[in-house]
Amino acid sequence: MPSVAALAYRAARPALFSVGGGDAEAAHKWTMGRLETIDRHRPLRALTRSVCRPVSDPVSMFGVQLANRVGLAAGMAKNGEALRAWPALGFGFAEIGTVTWHAQPGNDTPRLFRLPASRAVINRMGFNNHGARALAARLRRYGDSAAALRERLGYPLGISLGKSKITPVEDAVGDYVSSLRAIRDLASYVAINVSSPNTPGLRSLQDKGFLDELVAELRDESRGVPLLVKIAPDLTHGAVDDVLDVCRERGVAGIIATNTTIGRDGIAPAERALADEAGGLSGAPLTVLARDIVRYLRAQVGSDLPIIGVGGIGSADDALAMVDAGADLVQLYSSLIFRGPAVVSETAQALKDRTA
Incomplete structure (x- = not known):
């Protein structure tokens, strides 16, 4: 029997998809506005909890205590909303x-496209954000340290770092270090995003030489904050091996697999007309590709990372398959668009039951 949250979203989705004349970014902004309202009002947060029924499944990973095994993927709350x-x-x-490091508007609009029949999204947002200093100022309203934020919010915050578009690739290390x-002091962990297809030259930072220099500098500046590397799903096994060599050598705390794909299979x-839109593809077409990368990673690292x-990951079954492939935790984003918040607790409960 579908949950109340699932039924409510099923009823609301047609109206949500019509916001802004069907413009996906307009719907995203509208949704974030409603979530900001929930954030500000305790009674609304309590009502949301009663409908969504969060699952308690405490687990420790890379030295961080998590409330359960299901996380929000980067990209939804770029400015800490x-x-x-x-x-x-x-x-x-x-x-x-x-x-x-530098505030930037991102790429020209339109830059976000829903593909409902494919249960997929294409985006070329281009890291639109207010910059690392503005994010830090916003987070300090909640607490002045990662521990204080964890206590105040009830869960740990990871922060994903990318390269500013105006910064040349040869100066990328300094750009990341400035953001870090x-x-x-506010991050429970930091994700090093070198795999978005929407910033020119960014994916070249996955090359072994670049990545080694980048991770080494960030490790020196991290003050013990766990560093994770986020990789693309389009890497060859040889390129994945190079990334893993760097991760082992430089003491990286974990791997996030994967970012969006530049491929167009599964649409x-x-x-198909939308396949010509530039950007990264996420959602159901990525399910097997991301799972295969995770399976390969786990075979190479054993229990080390x-x-x-x-x-x-569009369902609890997808999450279970990802865990079976070797993932310790999962993150969701595109499934929120097509299934709504019910998918979060469904997935968290399934993972809790699997590990009980």
């Missing part, structure tokens, strides 16, 4: 950003 709404929806942790210095025939599986 609605921080008290995410646990009410059932998330056990949240990754905010991706944030860059701004937010390191429904009725939506935690893995967060993300990409194409």
